[in-house]
Amino acid sequence: MTPTTPETTRAAKSGARTRTMKAIVKAAAGPGAEVREVPVPTPGRGEVLLRVLRAGVCGTDLHIWNWDRWSESRVKPPVTLGHEFVGEVVECGEDVSNVRSGDFVSCESHVVCGTCLACRTGAGHVCEKTRILGVDINGGFAEFVAVPAVNAWHIPAGVPLEVAAVMEPCGNAVHTAFAGPLSGCNIAVTGCGPIGLFAIGVARAAGAARVFATDVSPYRLDLARQMHADAVIDVSKEDMVARCLELTGGRGLDGVLEMSGNPRAVRDGLAALRMGGRMSMLGLPTEPFDLDWNRLVIFKGITLHGIIGRRMYDTWYQLDQLLGSGRLDLRPAITHVMEMARFDEAIALLREGRAGKVVLVPWGGGEGA
Numbered sequence: 001m002t003p004t005t006p007e008t009t010r011a012a013k014s015g016a017r018t019r020t021m022k023a024i025v026k027a028a029a030g031p032g033a034e035v036r037e038v039p040v041p042t043p044g045r046g047e048v049l050l051r052v053l054r055a056g057v058c059g060t061d062l063h064i065w066n067w068d069r070w071s072e073s074r075v076k077p078p079v080t081l082g083h084e085f086v087g088e089v090v091e092c093g094e095d096v097s098n099v100r101s102g103d104f105v106s107c108e109s110h111v112v113c114g115t116c117l118a119c120r121t122g123a124g125h126v127c128e129k130t131r132i133l134g135v136d137i138n139g140g141f142a143e144f145v146a147v148p149a150v151n152a153w154h155i156p157a158g159v160p161l162e163v164a165a166v167m168e169p170c171g172n173a174v175h176t177a178f179a180g181p182l183s184g185c186n187i188a189v190t191g192c193g194p195i196g197l198f199a200i201g202v203a204r205a206a207g208a209a210r211v212f213a214t215d216v217s218p219y220r221l222d223l224a225r226q227m228h229a230d231a232v233i234d235v236s237k238e239d240m241v242a243r244c245l246e247l248t249g250g251r252g253l254d255g256v257l258e259m260s261g262n263p264r265a266v267r268d269g270l271a272a273l274r275m276g277g278r279m280s281m282l283g284l285p286t287e288p289f290d291l292d293w294n295r296l297v298i299f300k301g302i303t304l305h306g307i308i309g310r311r312m313y314d315t316w317y318q319l320d321q322l323l324g325s326g327r328l329d330l331r332p333a334i335t336h337v338m339e340m341a342r343f344d345e346a347i348a349l350l351r352e353g354r355a356g357k358v359v360l361v362p363w364g365g366g367e368g369a
Helices: 006-016 059-066 069-074 167-177 194-205 218-226 240-247 263-272 293-298 314-325 340-351
Strands: 020-026 034-039 047-057 084-092 104-107 144-148 152-154 186-190 210-215 231-234 253-258 273-281 303-306 334-339 357-361
Touching: 020 340, 047 104, 047 340, 059 069, 059 340, 084 144, 084 167, 104 167, 167 194, 167 253, 167 273, 167 314, 186 194, 186 240, 186 263, 194 210, 194 218, 194 253, 194 314, 210 218, 210 240, 218 231, 231 240, 240 263, 253 263, 263 273, 263 293, 334 340, 340 357
Parallel strands: 186 210, 186 253, 210 231, 253 273, 273 303, 334 357
Antiparallel strands: 020 034, 047 084, 047 144, 047 357, 084 104, 104 152
């Protein structure tokens, strides 16, 4: 990674002091988002100001753009979108000691209270008062963003900006994968969206014996092959349970990383597990659904894990080690890098299933590490 120069830092600081900046804003209730001129934030006590260099587009951003039922109940416009990003520190507020100007950092998007029962017992990722950057607080689809310094995470040496921008969602994949045994295990990833694709790479890097991937999209299954899945299963044409039993010599899967939220994928994944297997569930069903708990869970002794976010900050250390080892390469899953002004186009690509992970380059974000 090329270090920043004094000239670059001075220019960035000068830019940060300008009166306004461009940002992608959810301006009002209803579908869509727009480019607006908004004030450049000033970092408060314990905060840092970042010049945003790259930002990833997430399924959550698609939900907010569409203005679905979840968005209606959670998002309070106007708010600047974007919770996956990497930036250069250009200004530090008072009482900041863990980063300094010129540092390149990714960010944990969950801003937690630090005082609730969950936070004080090492489970801040399920903080009762969690606020999320780009959802509840102004996020990183902008030229600059202010974040709590404690949420800033130094980028491992040699990690490209496009990869650094998606460390946050990759952390979801790490958390899901590491919630149960991996080494020497037969693992299936159900749902090959971006986090599912990352999970394939994570499981392989962590020593899984074999990793199988399921989806209904030929495009996504091809990306799964590029992430070196040992087998891909098109569940619109094949029986997942029968295929997994065939691939495992009749033993069944040791673990399922459920990334789709699809009821059939959940049922088939549970059916394909061996007795005593585990399913870690990150995918979000759109509606409640029936499940044969006796046959698929209780009588099989299955362990179910509900996964949200990243363990703070265990998961970040694990991700650091994986990226630093060179054994985890996320680049095949990053299919598009485009200007942030083309945000609507990025949303269309995701809605139509014609992209893996889309990374945006903000105004003035072309240079950097």
